[in-house]
Every structure is written in C-alpha cells, then in structure tokens.
Amino acid sequence: NAGVTQTPKFRVLKTGQSMTLLCAQDMNHEYMYWYRQDPGMGLRLIHYSVGEGTTAKGEVPDGYNVSRLKKQNFLLGLESAAPSQTSVYFCASSYYRDRSYYNSPLHFGNGTRLTVT
Amino acid sequence: SQQGEEDPQALSIQEGENATMNCSYKTSINNLQWYRQNSGRGLVHLILIRSNEREKHSGRLRVTLDTSKKSSSLLITASRAADTASYFCATDVNTGTASKLTFGTGTRLQVTL
Numbered sequence: 001n002a003g004v005t006q007t008p009k010f011r012v013l014k015t016g017q018s019m020t021l022l023c024a025q026d027m028n029h030e031y032m033y034w035y036r037q038d039p040g041m042g043l044r045l046i047h048y049s050v051g052e053g054t055t056a057k058g059e060v061p062d063g064y065n066v067s068r069l070k071k072q073n074f075l076l077g078l079e080s081a082a083p084s085q086t087s088v089y090f091c092a093s094s095y096y097r098d099r100s101y102y103n104s105p106l107h108f109g110n111g112t113r114l115t116v117t
Numbered sequence: 118s119q120q121g122e123e124d125p126q127a128l129s130i131q132e133g134e135n136a137t138m139n140c141s142y143k144t145s146i147n148n149l150q151w152y153r154q155n156s157g158r159g160l161v162h163l164i165l166i167r168s169n170e171r172e173k174h175s176g177r178l179r180v181t182l183d184t185s186k187k188s189s190s191l192l193i194t195a196s197r198a199a200d201t202a203s204y205f206c207a208t209d210v211n212t213g214t215a216s217k218l219t220f221g222t223g224t225r226l227q228v229t230l
Contacts, residue, residue, distance in 0.1 A: 004159070030118075035220075042205065043119075043220040058217075089160055106207075106218065107152060108159030 002026055004021045006070055006091050006109035008058060021076040021112050023091030031094045032074035033058075036087040040104045043090065044110065088113050098099045121149075121221030129227040137191040140206030141186075145208040149182055149189050152216065154203045163191075163204075183189040195196045196228045 004069040007022045023032065030051050035043040045058030050103040063085060065077045074093075078085060124139045134157045138223070152160040166173045166182045166189065173180045179192040193200055203223040210217060 043170035044224040045219075047216065048217075059219075092160075104173060105165055106152075106160070108161070110157075110159045 003046055004091055004107050004109035006112050008108070010113050011115070013038060013078075013114065014084060015116060016110060017081050017107065018077070018079050019081065019114075020078075021089055021091075021114075023071055023074045023076070023109060025074075025091075025093040025107070026072065027093060027107065028071070029093035029095055029107070030071075032068065033078045033092045033094075034064070034074065035090045035092065036060065037090060037111075038080075038087050046089075080115075083116045086116045121208050121219060123204070123206055123221045123224040125224060126222070127225040127227070129229065131229055132194055132196060132198055132230050135201070135221050136196050136226055138191045138204050138226070138230070140189045140191070140221055142189075142206075142208045143187065144208075144210055146184075149178060149180075149210060150207045150209065151178075151189075151191050152205045153209060154223070156202075156207065176227075193226075196226075198230055199229045202226060218224060222225055 005024045011090045033048040034046040037043050040070045046064050047066040048059050050054045052071040057067045089112045091109045094106045095104045121140050123141045130136050146168055148165055150165045151163045154160045164175045164180050166180050177194045182189045196205055203225050205220050205223045207218045207220045
C-alpha cells in the first residue's frame with residue numbers, strides 16, 4: 001500500500017518552461033489537493049478536487065492548472081514557470097466528508113521540490 | 118493572513134521533558150487537526166478534535182480545544198529525540214458549499230538527548 005505518491009521528487013526549470021507534477025493515490029479517496037509550502041508561510045492550497053472530473057480553485061491558484069481525469073490521479077501543471085513558483089509542492093488526499101460535513105484527515109505525499117531559475 | 122497561528126515558532130527541549138505547542142485561529146471551525154512533518158517529508162496526521170470536544174488523547178499526545186478563546190494546544194509528554202519535527206495545526210472551516218482545511222505556519226520542535 002503506497003499511499004500518496006508524487007513524481008518527480010526534484011525538478012529545476014528555467015523561467016517560461018512548463019511541466020506537470022503527478023500525484024497518485026491508492027486509497028480510493030474522493031478528495032485530492034495540491035498545496036505549496038514556502039518558508040514562514042505554512043501550506044497554502046492551490047487547487048483541489050472533490051471527485052473524478054471535478055476541480056476547484058484554492059487560495060493561490062494563479063499560474064497553475066489541474067486535471068483529475070481518473071479518481072486515483074491528480075495532475076498539477078505549470079504552463080509558464082516563474083521564479084515565484086519556486087517551492088515545495090505537496091499532494092494530499094482524503095475520504096468524503098462525514099455526515100456532519102467535517103473534513104477527514106489528509107494523507108500527504110512526500111513532496112516535489114521545484115526550483116525555477 | 119493565516120487562519121491558524123502556532124506558538125512558539127521554535128521550541129528546544131531535552132528528552133523526557135514535555136512539549137507544549139499552541140494554535141490560535143480567527144473564525145469558527147468544524148474541527149481542528151494537528152499534523153507532524155519530519156524534515157524533507159510530507160505531513161502526517163496526528164489527531165483531530167471536533168468543535169464540540171474539549172480534550173482528546175492519543176498515546177503521548179494530548180490536545181485541548183477552547184472555542185471561546187479560539188485556541189488549541191498540543192502536549193507531547195515524555196518527549197523523545199524521534200519527536201523532533203515541525204508541528205502544524207489545521208482548521209476546518211465551513212464555507213457554505215464546502216469546508217476547507219487551512220494550515221498554520223508551524224512550530225519547529227527540537228528534542229535533544
């Protein structure tokens with residue numbers, strides 16, 4: 001049982017280049033999320049998905065796009081990378097909210113460290 | 118600004134001592150969760166406390182929640198070197214059509230032998 005797997009682990013991009021970060025989960029979770037973590041800022045939500053074929057914007061969505069074509073995969077794309085997107089990116093997943101509409105605990109991957117020069 | 122703010126930002130203690138971290142938040146919550154992050158790794162869920170609960174225990178962890186003060190504390194008893202990590206609180210806020218988890222900036226805990 002691998003949990004949440006992120007690829008790649010590290011990447012260096014030049015300004016203007018594009019790339020896709022891959023996230024896969026094998027827990028049959030409905031919800032999936034992309035966060036970025038920067039020093040002193042905590043984790044900030046970029047985009048999330050509440051089910052296959054659906055996505056929604058989080059707190060800091062600009063410059064990113066996402067797709068959830070299959071329930072187990074959630075892709076994060078950078079169309080034209082900028083130095084401000086240098087960060088550590090985390091994917092997470094969780095079950096449905098319970099009947100009280102509370103968020104269940106998140107399961108995180110180990111992150112992708114992205115540097116944009 | 119962050120919904121959850123941890124205090125202190127950094128804490129250094131010796132093995133065997135207790136560690137207390139605090140989290141303050143601004144708006145009403147559904148629940149509050151605590152996570153641990155070891156260096157270079159993803160976050161790991163520790164404990165969830167609902168808004169109608171005041172205290173919860175899990176092994177050496179004790180979490181309290183005071184909704185009147187909009188604050189929570191995480192106590193790690195008899196700390197070990199392996200407890201060295203960053204600890205984050207995350208608040209679950211109902212926005213009407215969905216609920217979202219918002220993370221604080223974390224407390225870095227160093228446990229020395």
